[in-house]
Amino acid sequence: MIVRIGAGAGFQGDRIEPAVDLAERGALDYLVFECLGERTIALAQQARMADPAGGYDPLLERRMRAVLPACARNGTKIVTNMGAANPVAAAQKTRAVARELGLAGLKVAAVTGDDVLDRVGGYVLDETGAAASALGERLVSANAYTGIAGVVAALDAGADVVICGRASDPTLFLAPLVHEFGWARDDWTRLGRGTLVGHLLECAAQVTGGYFADPGVKDVPDLAHIGYPLAEVSEDGSAVITKLPGTGGTVSRETCIEQLLYEIHDPARYLQPDVVADFSGVMFEEIGPDRVAVSGADGAPATGQLKVSVGYRDGWLGEGQISYAGANCVARGELAAELVRDRLAPLAGAITEARAELIGVNSVWTGGSGGARASEVRMRYAARCRDIETARRIGEEVEGLYLAGPAGGGGATKQVREVLAIASTLMPASEVPTTFEMEEVRLAVA
Template identity: 70%
Template sequence: MTIRIGAGAGFAGDRIEPAIDLAERGDLDFLVFECLAERTIALAQQAKLADPASGYDRMLERRMRAVLAPCRRGGTRIVTNMGAANPRAAAEAVRTIARELGLTDLKVAAVTGDDVLDRVAGLHLIETNCTAGALGDKLVSANAYIGVGAIVGALDAGADVVICGRASDPSLFLAPLVHSFGWAMDDWTRLGRGTLVGHLLECAAQITGGYFADPGHKDVPDLAHVGFPLAEVEADGNAILTKLEGTGGAVTRATCTEQLLYEIHDPSAYIQPDVVADFSHVTFEEIGPDRIAVRGGDGRAPTGKLKVSVGYRDGWIGEGQISYAGPGCIARGRLAIDIVRDRLRARGAEIHEQRGELIGYNSVGSEPDPAIPEPPEIRMRYAARCTSQEVASSIAEEVEGLYLCGPSGGGGATGHVREVVGVASGLIPTDDSMPVYEIFEA
């Protein structure tokens, strides 16, 4: 028995076309959409506070309208964390779309229980060295990274679409494997291998050449039409990684190795809710074009704790940009920075952090080599993190004022103000009663 599982998204704004391709001709058992980052769910919680019917992924409806029918025709089941802060509302939205498409027998499950805001007052936050309760009314959200339990339960109950909030990314892929193969929840080797498969697939095009490509050093063909990956997984948890024929990109030992090392602290101890995975003896073997055999994953018992991601209001960012071109553009850009900085200092604006930079010249590191010729144009950017929205708004205003009160030749000024949602993390004991699921008939 081989299970075919594909990656339909690697982040909230990912392309839809490769997922449609997988749904239509991937012959998949499962299609997984992984769309949450650490800060994404805090922003979703903010949206839910403003509108109780919102708080799920903004592209949920578009994705489901595109893939529900072909997945239904092919017998492909969907697992996703696009529920974000509101899995129930997301499930209702999918039910509505299914009815509009005539899929009246579709079963949609909402997995809840990751929202632990009412349990974290005394939680020590690693990054801020305070408790979550000390944040007071700045506290926006607290979501635990849950494991496979409720997802497996929903699949066992016959759900065609399972919508989660904050689950561990690899768990979205591990759960269908546990369900399909009937793996025991103390079979650490298989759980470790399933986690490996999930980790390799979770960022979608990162393993098919996207983000890997570096022209002249790591060339990847036809990235404009890059395909998303899929895995052919055996009952022992070993797998073959590949992509659909005719799609762009490439699946190679190099792309797989880069993804293997992505976002893990210790390859021998990748801590997950259901297992501590061990990737230290993983091997990749090229067995054909765009076909990589993955072997050697392992695991051991979990820690008994879950990571919690806490979102909190952390001020406002104000930003302004303006361009300078031609001879002396660097000097004029530097003068523009000095003017804005001096004016903010004179006003006594309450600013936590501020930065002036020349995009294309020094915005991502130290000053360039003076021997390098001056570029034909630069764009000055000034940004500051402020206590109030009013002060943040003044940053853009000061940059716009450079049109006539600054160096010559400035143009294309833009401004932007946004509230900052900070993210901190802590650990809580695993509680098997936390994650639950509900089944809704379309």
């Protein structure tokens, strides 16, 4: 038995067209959309507070409208964390889309339980050293990285679409494999191997050449039409990573190695809700064009602790940008930054952090050289402020450089936004039960 599982997204703003291609031509058993980042779900919680019917992925409706017909036609089930802060509302929206498309009988489930805002107060945050409750009204969200239990239960109950909130990224891929193969929850080796499959697929195009491409060093063919990956997974957890014929990109030993090392810290102890995965013995073998066999992962019992991502309000960010080009542009950009800094000095008590940079010279690598040879720069001044009025002053002072600053400034922009910071803590998995609710799509009677 082989389970074919594809990646439909690797982040919230990912492209939709490659997922549609997978839904139509992939002969998939499962199509997985992994769309949540730590800050993403905190922002979703803010959206839900503003609108109780919101808080799910803003692209959910577009994605579902694009892939549901082919998935329903081909028997492909969908698993996704596009529920973000509101999986129940996301499931309702998905059923509404399915009804519009005439997809009667589709069973859509919402998995809940990751929201632990009501019980995180006593847990100490790694970044602040204080209990979450010390944040008071600044505390916005707390979501645990849940495991496979809720998703597997929904699939066992016959769900065609499973929508959850904050789950561990590989969980979205591991859960269908546990459901299909009936793996025991203490089969650490297979759980480790399934986690590897999920880790390789979770960032979608990263394993088919996206984020890998470096012209002249690591060339990737037809990147404009890159295909998303899929895995052909065997019952023992071994797999082949590949992509659809005719799509751009590449699946190679190199792309798989780069993705393997992505965000795992210790390869021998990749901590997940259901298993501590061991990738130290993983092997990749190219067995054909764009086909890489994956084996050698293992696992050990889970720690019993879940990571919790905590979002909190942390002031306001004010920002302004302005461009300088031509001879002596670097010096003019430096002078512009100095002027803004001096003019904001009277507001120092309301500014907690400030940064000036010349994009193209030192915005990413502060030790960069060769600035004098730059033909154009963009000066960016940003500051974290205690209040919104001070934050507005940042961009205003940059805009004021048009006539009260160095020669030749142009293209000034400004923005203000509330800063949503992220902290983390651990919570016993026993305190984070998950459940699901499921409803079948029924068409209106004429």
